[in-house]
Amino acid sequence: MRYSETGFNLEINLTRGSIEKVATDPDTAELYLGGQGSAAKILWDRVKSGTDPFSPDNLLIFSTGLLHGTPVPAANRTVVNTISPQTNLMSHSLFGGFFGPELKYAGYDKIIIRGKAPDLVYLYINNDKVEIRDATHLRGKGTTETGDLLKQELGDYKVQVAAIGLAGENRVFMASIDHNHASAARGVGVIMGDKRLKAIAVRGTKDIHVARPAELFEMTHQMRRKIGESDGCGDWMAVDEDDSFHHNHFAWGNARTRRKDFWSAELQERWTHLKYDHMDRQTGCFNCSKKCRNVINWPGKPRFAYKCFGKDTYHMAAFLELDFSFEILGLAQEYGVDSYSTPQVMAFALELLEAGILKDTDFPDMPADNRGRFFYLLEKIVRREGIGDILADGVSQAAIRIGNGAEAYDHNTTKKFEQLPIKLGKLNPAYFLMIATGEKMSITQIEGSFPQDPLPTREQREAFVNKWEAVPDEKFKQYFLNWEKRNEISDQATCDIVDWNEAMHYIDDSIGLCGFVSSFRGQFGGGVAYHMNNIPQIISLATGLDMSKEKLWKCFQRIRTMVRVVNVKRGLRRMHERPPEDHWAVRNEEFEQKLLDTYYQYKGWNKQGIPTRKTLERLDLEYVADELEELGILKTEDEFAPAQPVAEAATA
Amino acid sequence: MTASTVVAKKIVKEIKVEIDKCTGCRACEMACSAFHARPRFSSINPARARIRVVVDEINDEYVPIRAGDYTPSECNGRHIYKIGGKEYSECSFCGASCPSRDYFREPDSGLPLKCDMCESIPPLEKPWCVQACLPGALTYIEREETREPRPQEKRAELEGGLESLVNKFGQDALIEALSKMTKGH
Ligand code: SF4
Ligand code: SF4
Ligand code: SF4
Numbered sequence: 001m002r003y004s005e006t007g008f009n010l011e012i013n014l015t016r017g018s019i020e021k022v023a024t025d026p027d028t029a030e031l032y033l034g035g036q037g038s039a040a041k042i043l044w045d046r047v048k049s050g051t052d053p054f055s056p057d058n059l060l061i062f063s064t065g066l067l068h069g070t071p072v073p074a075a076n077r078t079v080v081n082t083i084s085p086q087t088n089l090m091s092h093s094l095f096g097g098f099f100g101p102e103l104k105y106a107g108y109d110k111i112i113i114r115g116k117a118p119d120l121v122y123l124y125i126n127n128d129k130v131e132i133r134d135a136t137h138l139r140g141k142g143t144t145e146t147g148d149l150l151k152q153e154l155g156d157y158k159v160q161v162a163a164i165g166l167a168g169e170n171r172v173f174m175a176s177i178d179h180n181h182a183s184a185a186r187g188v189g190v191i192m193g194d195k196r197l198k199a200i201a202v203r204g205t206k207d208i209h210v211a212r213p214a215e216l217f218e219m220t221h222q223m224r225r226k227i228g229e230s231d232g233c234g235d236w237m238a239v240d241e242d243d244s245f246h247h248n249h250f251a252w253g254n255a256r257t258r259r260k261d262f263w264s265a266e267l268q269e270r271w272t273h274l275k276y277d278h279m280d281r282q283t284g285c286f287n288c289s290k291k292c293r294n295v296i297n298w299p300g301k302p303r304f305a306y307k308c309f310g311k312d313t314y315h316m317a318a319f320l321e322l323d324f325s326f327e328i329l330g331l332a333q334e335y336g337v338d339s340y341s342t343p344q345v346m347a348f349a350l351e352l353l354e355a356g357i358l359k360d361t362d363f364p365d366m367p368a369d370n371r372g373r374f375f376y377l378l379e380k381i382v383r384r385e386g387i388g389d390i391l392a393d394g395v396s397q398a399a400i401r402i403g404n405g406a407e408a409y410d411h412n413t414t415k416k417f418e419q420l421p422i423k424l425g426k427l428n429p430a431y432f433l434m435i436a437t438g439e440k441m442s443i444t445q446i447e448g449s450f451p452q453d454p455l456p457t458r459e460q461r462e463a464f465v466n467k468w469e470a471v472p473d474e475k476f477k478q479y480f481l482n483w484e485k486r487n488e489i490s491d492q493a494t495c496d497i498v499d500w501n502e503a504m505h506y507i508d509d510s511i512g513l514c515g516f517v518s519s520f521r522g523q524f525g526g527g528v529a530y531h532m533n534n535i536p537q538i539i540s541l542a543t544g545l546d547m548s549k550e551k552l553w554k555c556f557q558r559i560r561t562m563v564r565v566v567n568v569k570r571g572l573r574r575m576h577e578r579p580p581e582d583h584w585a586v587r588n589e590e591f592e593q594k595l596l597d598t599y600y601q602y603k604g605w606n607k608q609g610i611p612t613r614k615t616l617e618r619l620d621l622e623y624v625a626d627e628l629e630e631l632g633i634l635k636t637e638d639e640f641a642p643a644q645p646v647a648e649a650a651t652a
Numbered sequence: 653m654t655a656s657t658v659v660a661k662k663i664v665k666e667i668k669v670e671i672d673k674c675t676g677c678r679a680c681e682m683a684c685s686a687f688h689a690r691p692r693f694s695s696i697n698p699a700r701a702r703i704r705v706v707v708d709e710i711n712d713e714y715v716p717i718r719a720g721d722y723t724p725s726e727c728n729g730r731h732i733y734k735i736g737g738k739e740y741s742e743c744s745f746c747g748a749s750c751p752s753r754d755y756f757r758e759p760d761s762g763l764p765l766k767c768d769m770c771e772s773i774p775p776l777e778k779p780w781c782v783q784a785c786l787p788g789a790l791t792y793i794e795r796e797e798t799r800e801p802r803p804q805e806k807r808a809e810l811e812g813g814l815e816s817l818v819n820k821f822g823q824d825a826l827i828e829a830l831s832k833m834t835k836g837h
Binding site: 158217228 | 672674677695698699704710712755783784787
């Protein structure tokens with residue numbers, strides 16, 4: 001019997017209208033876990049390097065995590081992967097809620113979609129009954145609205161729906177896939193729309209078996225309580241009314257303006273009222289004891305829910321206040337656009353107008369006030385109307401299409417993707433490496449285990465490390481104890497920290513855990529529920545695999561490498577690995593490039609950031625090395641001279 | 653009250669539901685299905701749970717409901733309840749496994765499911781759905797219920813009461829009052 005997995009994928013070809021249930025290789029879990037890990041392998045195997053993202057041959061993959069459907073709390077992140085038209089690289093995206101576990105209960109680990117439907121369709125999965133159905137009656141419907149309509153149509157409120165809105169239908173690059181007030185951004189909604197797939201509705205009533213039931217249940221029950229009671233887990237921003245952090249430290253407008261004294265007690269009092277006067281409740285995701293989403297009911301607008309920084313992005317881009325975000329978010333969520341990148345695209349457009357690069361005639365009938373302008377731009381973008389058609393390609397590509405100096409206003413992207421609006425003084429070396437080399441596109445998907453900043457006194461640092469269970473190796477405690485100034489830390493420590501931060505995300509996104517109880521949360525307080533010291537045991541109990549810390553680390557390295565080679569095959573090289581030039585005020589090109597060299601060597605990559613044959617062979621990826629050599633991508637002349645100093649990998 | 657009145661007591665097990673605290677996490681469904689799996693905890697399948705959470709995020713409706721009795725026929729007409737500005741269908745609160753829906757039925761056999769309060773030997777301290785509900789929407793309550801006295805006990809009590817009224821007002825006045833009461837209304 002397969003434990004924790006179903007052992008089947010659904011293969012859907014929308015061009016032909018075919019549906020196949022395909023048994024998966026039982027060894028895949030041991031090598032790639034599941035989720036993003038095994039999806040990256042599928043993209044490598046099946047999407048040729050020259051494939052245009054809008055080609056029917058591009059795949060859109062919905063993956064459950066290895067632990068979805070088991071009693072493991074907070075294992076509910078569904079992963080969506082494809083090739084993004086915005087970056088021409090692998091899209092990595094996640095959404096919380098209930099979809100992944102439901103898909104497992106229906107009997108599938110993944111849905112792999114290729115081809116394009118002739119017109120709008122939805123996929124209905126009810127255990128073994130799988131149908132591609134007409135969705136033309138859902139054209140233009142909102143994301144949550146679509147979920148609701150499908151539940152009514154199917155006569156089953158237990159159906160879990162992931163849907164695109166108008167933005168996805170119109171192939172807006174910032175389009176998201178939404179489910180139950182959770183959303184997957186970063187380049188996946190556009191491909192779902194391109195494939196003319198409006199929604200997937202899943203209902204499952206089958207068992208998911210686990211290998212060692214009593215032990216796993218007991219252990220996970222304790223975890224659930226720990227998560228529920230701990231303030232080291234979940235999104236504290238759901239209840240912390242002091243949001244001076246984002247408002248005083250992040251940049252407003254088109255990621256330009258710092259307002260260091262914005263926050264005040266008066267504002268906090270006013271905003272707290274605004275929130276609680278309109279909040280229905282807080283909700284959580286499948287089998288998790290936290291409640292991270294605040295559900296807001298704004299008069300005259302659809303209900304929506306927000307998490308984290310998501311409530312700030314619109315009003316900060318528009319130089320307005322929280323009421324504006326509350327007013328626009330319900331609509332934006334129903335249209336299905338990413339709340340991180342979309343406001344930046346709008347602020348970028350208004351900057352171009354101010355600079356005279358775009359003209360008033362590009363914005364016919366646009367209101368004069370910022371509030372009205374943002375609503376106006378939202379409508380234009382989701383419909384790809386007028387200037388909206390260009391803006392819908394995201395900042396980088398819009399800047400190229402507009403030309404005439406617009407490129408200079410594209411100042412906050414890396415690998416053509418909008419970054420968080422953070423503008424700082426001195427460089428933090430670990431952040432330099434994470435933003436430069438990260439392939440999950442948003443820093444929130446890369447950072448997270450090691451604290452962002454040192455603590456001021458030795459006593460505080462000692463207190464921190466004394467209760468720090470999550471460290472994979474004692475050396476991290478030493479790094480933290482001896483860390484006094486943000487930018488003063490050894491290269492070896494920097495490499496180890498970046499590697500550990502990445503490792504946790506790659507593991508979470510393969511086994512399906514939420515970053516708020518694992519990869520993202522340790523940097524704030526250290527007390528996460530899941531870490532390298534307990535995940536191997538949990539995987540073993542659930543799946544029956546004999547997992548260890550060493551094996552799990554190697555899985556991370558293999559998955560990380562697979563994602564990199566998918567992107568390398570599509571053209572990713574060293575020159576693309578640059579954080580925004582103004583991310584820090586003080587820069588030192590020589591130091592940064594040397595650090596990048598050191599990190600590439602630490603990872604077993606060559607001067608171009610491509611994994612070497614030796615690295616690939618060590619990770620059982622010899623065939624990848626062969627192919628990269630055949631394609632002329634992997635070349636011996638790009639290798640580092642062996643004499644150069646090499647930082648040692650954390651866990652070989 | 654005379655000393656002869658016997659007050660019988662029994663333990664009533666209840667689960668109090670506070671829908672405003674429900675986050676819709678469905679940990680209750682997960683845990684119930686695990687506990688009822690054979691061998692215990694060996695599989696998870698919320699469709700086998702004896703509790704289900706009715707969720708409608710558009711209307712902000714979150715109602716955990718436990719499986720009650722099987723009914724062979726569906727009800728003829730349902731109420732719509734308006735509570736706190738939100739409309740709920742009667743179905744949202746109904747735990748019956750009835751012919752009009754698939755809920756609360758074993759997915760394989762279609763046999764009705766019923767909450768058994770996690771009966772087990774030795775008994776659990778709290779049912780599993782309550783243990784899994786960290787947000788506090790479900791609370792387990794054991795209540796001592798005073799059982800209704802049996803008919804002969806009631807009769808003794810009635811006679812005792814009448815006797816004291818006769819002593820106070822006299823038999824005639826009492827009969828007159830009783831006949832007035834029965835005619836007037
Ligand atoms: S911690 Fe929050 S976001 Fe994560 S699974 Fe739990 S409720 Fe969802
Ligand atoms: S009391 Fe036990 S049997 Fe009843 S719903 Fe709760 S967990 Fe299920
Ligand atoms: S466990 Fe509690 S909060 Fe979660 S769905 Fe069930 S009743 Fe609601």
